[in-house]
Each structure stands twice: as structure tokens, then as C-alpha cells.
Amino acid sequence: MIMNIIFLQFLLEIMFLTIIFLHLTKKNFSAAVAYGIQSLVICFLFINSFFETGNVYIFAIVLITFIVKVILAPLFLTRLIKKHALSFSVSTYLNTPLMLIVIAGLTFLAHSRKFFPLTDIIPTNQVLLSMALSTVFLSLFLIINRKGVLSQILGVLSLENSIVAFAIFAGLEQSVGLQLGVIFNIFIWIIIATVFASMIYEHFGSHDVTFMKNLKD
Amino acid sequence: MELIFIIAILTITAFLNILIKKRVIIEFLSIVSSAVSLVLSVVVAVKVSVLGIYSPFLFFSVDSFGAIVMVIVAFVGFTASAYSIPYLRQETAKDIIGFTRVKQYFVLSNLFLTAMFLAVMASNPIFAWIAIEVTTLSTAFLVSFYNKPSMVEAAWKYLIINSVGLLLGFMGTLLYFTSVNSLGGDTFVSWQILLENASHLDALIAKIAFVFVLVGYGTKVGLAPMHTWKPDAYSKVPAPIGALLSGALLPVAFLVILRFKAITDISIGSSFSGNLLIVFGLLSVAVAALIILNSKNYKRLLAYSSIENAGVVALGFGFGGVGIFTAVLHIIYNALIKSALFLSAGNIFLKYSSTKIEKVKGVLTALPATGVIFLAGFLAITGMPPFGIFVTKIFILSAGILAHPVATIMALIFMTILFTGFLRQVVAMIFGEKPAGVETGESNVWLVLPPLLLMAVALGLSVYIPSLLQTLINNVVLHY
Numbered sequence: 001m002i003m004n005i006i007f008l009q010f011l012l013e014i015m016f017l018t019i020i021f022l023h024l025t026k027k028n029f030s031a032a033v034a035y036g037i038q039s040l041v042i043c044f045l046f047i048n049s050f051f052e053t054g055n056v057y058i059f060a061i062v063l064i065t066f067i068v069k070v071i072l073a074p075l076f077l078t079r080l081i082k083k084h085a086l087s088f089s090v091s092t093y094l095n096t097p098l099m100l101i102v103i104a105g106l107t108f109l110a111h112s113r114k115f116f117p118l119t120d121i122i123p124t125n126q127v128l129l130s131m132a133l134s135t136v137f138l139s140l141f142l143i144i145n146r147k148g149v150l151s152q153i154l155g156v157l158s159l160e161n162s163i164v165a166f167a168i169f170a171g172l173e174q175s176v177g178l179q180l181g182v183i184f185n186i187f188i189w190i191i192i193a194t195v196f197a198s199m200i201y202e203h204f205g206s207h208d209v210t211f212m213k214n215l216k217d
Numbered sequence: 218m219e220l221i222f223i224i225a226i227l228t229i230t231a232f233l234n235i236l237i238k239k240r241v242i243i244e245f246l247s248i249v250s251s252a253v254s255l256v257l258s259v260v261v262a263v264k265v266s267v268l269g270i271y272s273p274f275l276f277f278s279v280d281s282f283g284a285i286v287m288v289i290v291a292f293v294g295f296t297a298s299a300y301s302i303p304y305l306r307q308e309t310a311k312d313i314i315g316f317t318r319v320k321q322y323f324v325l326s327n328l329f330l331t332a333m334f335l336a337v338m339a340s341n342p343i344f345a346w347i348a349i350e351v352t353t354l355s356t357a358f359l360v361s362f363y364n365k366p367s368m369v370e371a372a373w374k375y376l377i378i379n380s381v382g383l384l385l386g387f388m389g390t391l392l393y394f395t396s397v398n399s400l401g402g403d404t405f406v407s408w409q410i411l412l413e414n415a416s417h418l419d420a421l422i423a424k425i426a427f428v429f430v431l432v433g434y435g436t437k438v439g440l441a442p443m444h445t446w447k448p449d450a451y452s453k454v455p456a457p458i459g460a461l462l463s464g465a466l467l468p469v470a471f472l473v474i475l476r477f478k479a480i481t482d483i484s485i486g487s488s489f490s491g492n493l494l495i496v497f498g499l500l501s502v503a504v505a506a507l508i509i510l511n512s513k514n515y516k517r518l519l520a521y522s523s524i525e526n527a528g529v530v531a532l533g534f535g536f537g538g539v540g541i542f543t544a545v546l547h548i549i550y551n552a553l554i555k556s557a558l559f560l561s562a563g564n565i566f567l568k569y570s571s572t573k574i575e576k577v578k579g580v581l582t583a584l585p586a587t588g589v590i591f592l593a594g595f596l597a598i599t600g601m602p603p604f605g606i607f608v609t610k611i612f613i614l615s616a617g618i619l620a621h622p623v624a625t626i627m628a629l630i631f632m633t634i635l636f637t638g639f640l641r642q643v644v645a646m647i648f649g650e651k652p653a654g655v656e657t658g659e660s661n662v663w664l665v666l667p668p669l670l671l672m673a674v675a676l677g678l679s680v681y682i683p684s685l686l687q688t689l690i691n692n693v694v695l696h697y
Contacts, residue, residue, distance in 0.1 A: 117421035121395055136388065143381060149373070156380050163388050172391045175405055178343045182387075185350050189380065192354055196361070196373055203366040214367035215374070215449045 005128070008048065008169075012131045015041045015165060019138045019158055023099060028089045028150050032077040035154050039069030042161050045168045057176040064180060068187045073157065076194045077150065084201045090148030090208040099145065106141060110134035121170040128169045135162035149200050149207040153193045160186055219257040219264075220277045220338050223291075224331055226250045231327035234320060244302045247323045251291070251298040251330065258284075258291035266688045275405060278340035281692035282475065285545065286337050286468045289552045292674070293464040294330045297457040300560050300667040301326065304457060307567050307660060313363065321358065322455065328355040329461060333469050340407040342390045345473055346383065349437060352466060353379045359458045360450045371449040378446040379436055386433020386473075392426035393480060395419065408476055415483035423484040430477045431493055437470035440497045440531060441504040444524045448508075451520035452572060456563025459516065463523045464556035468548045471530060478534065479697055487537060494535030495617070499624050499631075501528025506635035509642070514572045515565065518642055519558050522598055525635055526551040532628055533613040534697070540616030541697055545690050546682075547609040550675055551598070554606070557671035558594040561587045564664050565646075568655060574642055579651030584658075586665045588647055590672055595643045597675060599636045605679035 018038040025031050043066050050058040081087065092099060109115070110133040119129040139162050143155030167173055174182075197207065204211045230250040234243050264271045265284035272278035279287060305322060308314045314322075332355055336348035353376065361372035396418040397406050418426075436443035451459050478490045505525035512518045526547065533544025562572075564587040569577045581588035597604035600611075610632065617625040651657070659665050678686070 115425075117419060117425060118392070121422070140381070143377070152377055156377065156384070159381065159384050160387075163384060163391070166388070167391050170391070170395070172394045174343050174391075174394075178341065178347070181347045182343070185347050185354070188354050189350075192357055193376065196357070196369070196376060199361065199364075199369045200373060203369050209373075212366075212370040212373070214370050 005124075008045075008128060009131070011041045011044055012128055012135075012165065014038075015161070016131055016135055016138075019135055019142065019162075020103065022142055022151070022154055022158060023092075023103060023138070023145070024096070026088055028081045028086050028148075029078060031089060031151065031154055032074045032081065035077070035157060036070050036074040038158060038161055039065065039073070042164055043070065045165060049168060049173060055176070061176060061179050061183070064183050068183055068190075069157075069161070072187070073190050076190055077153070080150065080194050080197055083198070084207070086150065086201075086207055089151055090146070090206075092145045092147065094145055102141060102145075103138060106137040107134040110137055118170075121172075125169045129166065132162060132166040132169055136166060138162075147208050147210050149197045149209060152209070153190075153197065156193070157186070157190070218273065219261050220271075220273065220279070223254045223257050223334055224338075226253050227327050227331040227334065231324050231331065234324045234327065237320075240316060240319060243320060243323050247298050247327060248295075248302065250327065251295040254330070254334070255288075255291040255295045258287045262288050262689065263685060266685050266692075269692065270409075272340065276340055276344065277338045278407065278409070279338055281689040281696065282472055282545070283337050285549065285686070285689050285693070286472050287334065289468050289549060290330065290333045290337065290465040293460060293552055293556045293671075294333075296556060296560070296667040296671055297460045298326070300460075300563070300664065301455075301457045303661045303663040304455070304563055304567070307664075308455075311567075311570075318362065322362065325355050325359050326458065326461070329359070329458075330465075333461075333465055336469050337472060340409070341405060342393065342408060342411065342473075342476070343387075346387055346390055349386075349434070349470065349473065350380075350383050352437075352469070353383065356454070356458065356462065359455065360453050362455055362458075363453075368453045371446075371453040375446045375450040378443070382433050382436025382443055384433070385429050386436075389426045389429025389431075389433055389477070392422055392429065393418065393477065395422055396484075411480050412483065415480045418480070418484040420485045423481050424489055427477060427481040427490055427493065431474060431490075431497065434470050434474045434477075435497060438467055438474065438527050438531075439501075439520075439524050440527055441501040441524060444501065444504065447524060448517040448520040451523070452514050452516040456559050456566065459519070459562070460556035460559035463519065463559060464552040467523065467527060468552055471527075471548065475534060475697055491535045491537055494531045495621060495624050498528040498531030498533075498535055499628055501525065501531065502628050502631045502635070503528075506631040506638065509635055510638040512638070512642060513574055515574050515577065515642065515646060516559075516562055516572050518574070518639065519555065519562060522558075522635075522639065523551075523555055525632070526555070526598070529610060529613060529628075529632075532617065532624075533609075536613065536617035536621065536625075538616045540613050541694050542690055543609040543612035543616070545693050546605060547613065549678065549686075550605045550609060553671045553675035553678070554594050554597045554604070557590060557668040557675070558598065560664075560668035560671070561591040561594060564659070564668075565591065567660060567664070569652070574646055576652070577646045578649040579655075580647050582657060583651040583655050586659050586669070590665070590668050592643065592647050593672055594668075595639060597672070599639055600632070603679055604676065608679075 139159035262284040332351035339345040439447040533540040
């Protein structure tokens, strides 16, 4: 590890905290910024990979990730927030105390021996992999628990970031070409998801998915 | 060269369709590109039957199962394209859609076909994942095609559920790379390399990875309990896209699951993946059977049938032995018959302007040819002789009866329930008095020929399997 393991752990903790923040925040703008910070952490993790491998092409990934996830994605989301005046996010299915209990439970589960085969892929990174796995679980929970379209978009994007972080610490990074393909895919996904978010607002006058009840048999 | 040409012609057609302003040219290009893809896919299948694996480039590789799926995608793609032209013309005549929507349709449908071909040809699992994700992205706007609230809702559900599912599939896919991670990040790891290194895969990781993959790509297949997007999306898309989703995309996603199954089986034996497939397969058949009884929409009816058939295929691969051979055949029959059913459902929609079963009566009188095709399709898909699904269902169940008697008997019971429910709904639609305002007669012969062709090929393959196909299926049995 070129970057100190403590520093890497600190980066992952930031990522973990951004997901907790996404669970708790009531303001959409802050949520979009939190995603940008989370993606910035991913950029730092890629820079660490560059120092470890010496592969200069990883800088292309850092650059593209920075443009797509740190700049463009939050930009698209904030434009959407401004366009539809969606300052405040839609509520959650679970109340805050219950949500925090589930978050604690999922974090504990990721650190438990049940998932030891996954967190022990690289034994020296066990703590980091456990934390990355907990971010995967928490992102999934974010998608399930939030009623807002915007929060669901952020949940999916956060899940992708978490999987990328896990892959980096597990030594499962793919070739540069394939990673660029994945990022390009995510970029298109962001565009399509934000278009749909606008369409949902136009049709239902809200970003609350519980308003959508047209799919009866 | 054929592989590149298929991708190139479909991609170029998609992008040219953005620029072209004449509808006839858009339609002509789309039909020509799908026809060329079909011819080239058959050529590839012939090569694969001789060579075993056809891999002209580093990034592309087609094995026997891949070749079968390629021909399915190409054939369903061709018939769907041929059908789309008169179908969309009728919708334009009825002022349901305008030229911009027609353009959008042909751009997205060609991209969808390209993505499916790429997923089959991709020699690398991440490359295949990207292609499958593109199938979601290219079809999301086809689910919301008519831009009504229910369609936007269905499209959102489709996008989110499939995206989450595929991200889980991505996680599972990455875990398989633990067997080769010593090769370094820059190495292009193909399916073949993963297979060769499967014995180095940690047993527990293999199990977790397969669960992720089955849940992830199983979402795309529509296996229960990840099936919830399917009835909504299938009931909202234009009829030819329903045919493509059910007839072509389902085999593509199954192909990816089975490639991972082969790797998992080398690592930990076949019982783990087999049992999981049986559980998901049985659950799919059960869910489809129980929901179909109360279905009020004939397109949703087809979606439930699609879930059931995905379950039957999963059972076949789970049981193993003769189940594998017949599961491959089942995939082929389902693709042909289900596509024919979706296209004839499109004709019914054009005539009755409704997808509600209660509003559709006397199809056999109003649409004689379509009525016969729809009835034959129903009998075929539920497993009535002389259609091949009768044989495949019997062989799949017989493959499971000794090792998994409870699952097999339960599957049989649910299949019977499904048949009863399906029969009740189809009888209500096909027979009886047609509504007063509905005119008699098919509106266009070109709307009848594509589903008729699909049914004819399904019937032909039910009584005679060409040696080319037999060779390919035998290779699949040896491999999986």
C-alpha cells in the first residue's frame, strides 16, 4: 500500500459517512453534494491504484471518473432539483431510530464472520473490505428505504461506487478499457435516470414513488 | 468478420435512423440490417458447429450455446422488425404516435439488438455485463414509449429494479475474478480463462458469487422473486418489443447465468448451483401459476407465461442430465412461440384498442388468422402436443422426478394450475361474440405473416431438429 492504510481507512470512512448522510439528509442539494464527495473518494482510491501499479492509463480512469461522477452527476442532479424546486427530499419508509438500527445491523453483518470469505480475499485489507462491503449493504438499503426518485438514483449510484471501492481493495480491478466502458455506462444511466425523474415529475407532480399507483392489473 | 459485421450494420442503422427524415428509408434500413444479421448469425452457427468455439478476435467469442442464442436473437429480431413496420404504420394512422416516435423506436430497437448480440459474443464477462446493462438503457424509453403515466411508472420500475439487479450481478461477476487476480489488472480475462482457473476459486466465494450472479442476471431473466418488473414492462411496451424482451433477451441473460454456472460447477460441483436453480425455477412456476388466475390483461398474461417458462428452463438446468438438452430446446421453443404470441397480441390490440381481457371477445371471428395463431400459441406454450414444449416439459420433469420428487411434483401441479388459468382467459378472448363496433378481418397481411412464420418454425422444430441444431445442443450438454 503506497498510501498509508490509515489514510485509506479514513477515505473509506468518508465514503461510509456520505452514505449515512444520504440516509439522514432531508435536503436534496446536500445529497447531491454528498455523492460528489463520495465519488471524489473513489478518485483518490484510483490514484492509490496508480501508485501501486504504475499504470499511467489509470489516470484516464481518474480523469473520467472525476468528470462524470464528481462534476457532471451532481450537476445534473442539482439542475433537476432547481428545475422542479425539489429542495427537500421525500420521506423514508422507516423512521429515523429504526433506520439507524438497520444501518447498525447491516454494518455489523458486513463485519461478521458470515462474510469472511469476501472480506478475506486480501487478508491485509480485511478491515477495508469489511467497510466497503458495509457501504454496499447500506446503499442497497438506501434504494429500498427512500421514497424519492432522486434518492433512489443516488442509491443506485452509491451502490456502484461501493462495488468499485470493494473491487479496488479486493484487487479485482479490471483492465482500463473495461473500466472506462463501465463508467460510460454509468454516465448514460445518469442521463436516462434524470430524464425519467423529470418525466415522473411532469406526470405525477411529485418525486414520491408512492404517488405512482397506475400499474394495476 | 461476421461478428463485427453484425454489430457494425446494426449500430450504423441505429445512428443513420437518427439522421434520416424519410420513414420508408428508416424502415428499409431496419429490415435489411436485421435480415443481414440473421443470415450472418446462421453462418456463425455453422462455423461454431464445426469449430466448437468461433473466436476470430480477442474481444469476441461464440460457443455452441452462444450460437444458438445468436440465431434466436437474429430470427426474433428479424420477425419483430418486419412486424414493426406495418404495426407502427397502423399506430400512426390511428394518431397514437407520430414520426418522431417512429424514429425513436427504430433507433432504440436497433441499439437493443446490438446490445444483445454483444452480450452473446463478448469473450469477457465484464464486457458482457456492460452489454446487458445497455439492453436495459436502450429499452427503458421503449417501456415509456407512449408517454402515459402508467408507462412512465413501469419504465422507472424497470430501470431501477434491473439496474440494482445488474449491479449485484456485477459484484458477483467481479468475485469470479478472484481465481485469476494474480494475473494483474491489465490482463483481459475471458470466459475461457475463468473456466480454466475455476479450480482455484475459493469454494465459499464461488457460492456467494453464484448467488449474486443468479439474483443479478436472474432479475433480467425475470425469475421470481425478482420478476416484479416483468408484467408491468411487458404490458406497456409496443408488441414487437415485448417479443424481443421475452423471446430474445431472456435467452441472452440465461446464457450469462449458465456460463457462470459452468465455472461454479468446476469449483464446487453442480449440486449447489443446481439446487439454487431448482428453488428459483420452482418459485417462478408457482408465482406465475398463482397470479395468472386473476390476470385481467392479456399482455400481462404473456408476461406470467414468460416467468413460468423461465422457471421451467431453470428447473431443466437445475435437474441436469436429459434436463439440459430439453432446457435448451425449451429456450428455443419459448422464444419462437412467445414472440408469435406477443405479435398476435399486437394485432388484437390494434383491432380492439384495449389490452383488457374483458373487452376482448370473439377474436376468432374478428381476426380469424390471428385468432388461430394466438390459440395455437397458447396451446403450444402451455405444453400441448404436437408442439415441442409438450416434450421438453415432460423430459425436464422426468429428469427431476428421481432426485427431486417433491420439487418435480410441485412443478407439475403449478403447471397444471397455470394451464387452467391461462385456458380460462384465452377461451374468454378467443370465442364468444365480438363487440358490436369491432370490424371483421385482418387489417394487413404483413401483420399476420411474422407471427405465422414464428409458429411455423416452432412447429417444424417440434417434429424435426436439423443436424446443425442437434450438434450445437449436444455440445451445450457436454459443456454445461
